[in-house]
Amino acid sequence: MAAPRIDVRKTYKLYIGGAFPRSESGYSYTALDAKGRFVANAALASRKDARDAVVAARKAFGGWSGRTAYNRAQILYRVAEVLEDRRPQFALAVQQSEGLTPARANAVVDAAVDRLVWYAGWADKLTQVVGNANPVAGPFFNLSTPEPTGVVAVLAPQGSSLLGLVSVLAPVIVTGNTVVLVSSYARPLPAVNLAEVLATSDVPGGVVNILTGDAATVAPWLAAHLDVNAIDLAGVAGDTELATSLEVAAADNLKRVRRAPATEPDWAAAPDLTAMTDFVEIKTVWHPMGV
Amino acid sequence: MPALTSPGATGDLSDVTASDATLRRFLHGLPGVDQVGAEARAASLGTRSIKTTAKAQAIDLAIRMVDLTTLEGQDTPGKVRALASKAMRPDPTDATCPATAAVCVYPDLVGVAKQQLGDSGVNVAAVAAAVPRGRAPLDIKLADTRDAVAAGADEIDMVIDRGAFLTGRYLQVFEEIVAVRGACERPGGGEPAHLKVIFETGELQTYDNVRRASWLAMLAGAHFIKTSTGKVQPAATLPVTLVMLEAVRDYREATGQMVGVKPAGGIRTTKDAVKYLVMVNEVVGADWLDPDWFRFGASTLLNDLLMQRSKLATGRYSGPDYVTID
Numbered sequence: 001m002a003a004p005r006i007d008v009r010k011t012y013k014l015y016i017g018g019a020f021p022r023s024e025s026g027y028s029y030t031a032l033d034a035k036g037r038f039v040a041n042a043a044l045a046s047r048k049d050a051r052d053a054v055v056a057a058r059k060a061f062g063g064w065s066g067r068t069a070y071n072r073a074q075i076l077y078r079v080a081e082v083l084e085d086r087r088p089q090f091a092l093a094v095q096q097s098e099g100l101t102p103a104r105a106n107a108v109v110d111a112a113v114d115r116l117v118w119y120a121g122w123a124d125k126l127t128q129v130v131g132n133a134n135p136v137a138g139p140f141f142n143l144s145t146p147e148p149t150g151v152v153a154v155l156a157p158q159g160s161s162l163l164g165l166v167s168v169l170a171p172v173i174v175t176g177n178t179v180v181l182v183s184s185y186a187r188p189l190p191a192v193n194l195a196e197v198l199a200t201s202d203v204p205g206g207v208v209n210i211l212t213g214d215a216a217t218v219a220p221w222l223a224a225h226l227d228v229n230a231i232d233l234a235g236v237a238g239d240t241e242l243a244t245s246l247e248v249a250a251a252d253n254l255k256r257v258r259r260a261p262a263t264e265p266d267w268a269a270a271p272d273l274t275a276m277t278d279f280v281e282i283k284t285v286w287h288p289m290g291v
Numbered sequence: 292m293p294a295l296t297s298p299g300a301t302g303d304l305s306d307v308t309a310s311d312a313t314l315r316r317f318l319h320g321l322p323g324v325d326q327v328g329a330e331a332r333a334a335s336l337g338t339r340s341i342k343t344t345a346k347a348q349a350i351d352l353a354i355r356m357v358d359l360t361t362l363e364g365q366d367t368p369g370k371v372r373a374l375a376s377k378a379m380r381p382d383p384t385d386a387t388c389p390a391t392a393a394v395c396v397y398p399d400l401v402g403v404a405k406q407q408l409g410d411s412g413v414n415v416a417a418v419a420a421a422v423p424r425g426r427a428p429l430d431i432k433l434a435d436t437r438d439a440v441a442a443g444a445d446e447i448d449m450v451i452d453r454g455a456f457l458t459g460r461y462l463q464v465f466e467e468i469v470a471v472r473g474a475c476e477r478p479g480g481g482e483p484a485h486l487k488v489i490f491e492t493g494e495l496q497t498y499d500n501v502r503r504a505s506w507l508a509m510l511a512g513a514h515f516i517k518t519s520t521g522k523v524q525p526a527a528t529l530p531v532t533l534v535m536l537e538a539v540r541d542y543r544e545a546t547g548q549m550v551g552v553k554p555a556g557g558i559r560t561t562k563d564a565v566k567y568l569v570m571v572n573e574v575v576g577a578d579w580l581d582p583d584w585f586r587f588g589a590s591t592l593l594n595d596l597l598m599q600r601s602k603l604a605t606g607r608y609s610g611p612d613y614v615t616i617d
Contacts, residue, residue, distance in 0.1 A: 226612065
């Protein structure tokens with residue numbers, strides 16, 4: 001009789017600069033499923049991991065923002081394809097993390113793939129919608145175009161661990177920003193799986209950096225970091241005190257802040273453009289006519 | 292400074308350079324370097340944790356030790372003036388930030404740097420004697436050096452002829468260093484320019500050669516021994532610097548004279564710099580923890596030191612937007 005097989009108990013790592021390092025602190029924590037059973041260990045990101053992630057994101061910014069919008073669209077579409085290929089893995093992760101039925105979990109993965117495709121399509125269209133050729137009182141072409149803000153810290157939603165995650169991540173990178181993302185604390189598994197998808201789908205290393213851990217300990221460092229240009233506080237929805245302190249810290253270098261909602265929104269609802277336009281800067285160029 | 296060791300020891304060393312044969316016998320008689328041991332020792336010293344107040348002291352000391360360097364074909368007087376201003380006042384928002392030790396430029400820009408630095412106490416170092424290749428006739432090297440000294444350079448960084456060294460023509464290398472040191476004298480009298488001798492350790496192949504080159508340069512009267520020009524990879528590494536520190540330590544034991552050490556090239560982060568400082572303290576002792584005896588040849592290191600300094604002072608991470616682009 002064969003001996004019973006020993007479980008492989010996984011300890012996932014962070015995703016920084018295209019690599020999968022352990023947390024600098026050496027700490028990890030236990031991720032449980034919706035019924036309180038062990039799922040896996042996740043790395044507990046520290047402030048130094050956040051610092052390293054910002055350095056990686058800054059390094060990747062020039063290359064990513066310099067790519068053509070068309071190319072960014074292709075890469076985002078590729079992410080959707082790979083995610084689609086890994087459907088069973090993601091459905092299981094969502095099912096475990098969020099306690100959904102298999103059918104509901106599958107629907108969430110569908111929605112996440114569709115959301116990525118939707119944002120991928122916007123890459124080379126946003127400029128037409130929010131940019132403009134302005135009429136001015138002089139012989140000039142006057143053109144306004146959206147430019148990426150820079151390094152954006154994103155606190156991913158605590159509840160919706162895949163659809164919510166994709167809904168805050170995709171609109172930020174599609175315009176050319178790079179991201180340091182702090183995943184849901186209690187439900188890190190879909191974020192860890194998404195890191196593996198990103199690493200194998202043409203997204204340059206450093207464009208998305210994923211930290212699993214507690215937003216309350218990592219986010220203050222990101223909010224105060226002078227080399228972070230904007231922060232999305234979706235992950236601290238409902239925690240007014242923390243959200244306020246993060247906004248105060250972010251004011252130091254005039255970061256753009258996407259404020260925390262009072263409660264986590266319904267991520268299944270159709271998105272609007274503000275998720276993208278909140279993290280772009282409008283650049284206006286004057287060019288003499290006839291030259 | 293400790294007293295001279297027995298006259299016999301110094302007597303031995305003066306005989307060493309009498310001929311090519313005695314010099315070779317001496318250099319090849321130096322004990323070999325245990326490569327694995329040196330690398331392990333350097334790695335273990337690199338694991339020390341320097342935090343809070345000790346870190347703040349280390350950062351300020353490292354800033355004071357920086358030879359802020361620009362050695363590009365595209366250097367302009369404007370760039371050198373900007374660099375000199377930065378050397379005098381690295382962090383314009385913080386008057387407590389110390390100045391760097393020196394500005395290091397090509398000889399033709401010494402006058403520009405000198406004019407900008409004035410009597411601020413920041414020295415001008417010039418790379419002379421055909422840096423970075425070191426392959427020019429001696430009279431050209433000497434003329435290069437004299438020009439730099441005449442233009443007001445306080446320090447001269449020369450590079451040895453690695454071809455001659457690797458072929459075993461040690462006396463030729465020795466005599467070149469002696470001659471360049473002579474060219475560091477000021478014609479009208481006054482304090483001669485300090486001489487730093489670059490080995491370009493990335494081209495010396497073995498740690499044994501680094502040890503031999505160190506002794507050779509010290510015997511020839513170098514004030515400083517320096518790892519690299521920064522134009523060859525690998526440049527400064529911890530094990531190479533360890534071997535050189537051991538050489539200056541042994542040289543002081545033999546002669547009572549202190550020689551400075553300058554790792555240059557490839558040191559970019561505060562963490563790297565602190566590792567070097569730990570090594571200096573452990574290998575040669577606190578006497579060398581001074582800009583007179585230990586320097587960093589670097590350009591980007593200073594920005595990282597400033598960002599770390601601001602992090603310690605304000606409690607939040609700084610970024611490259613808040614330091615100059617050099």
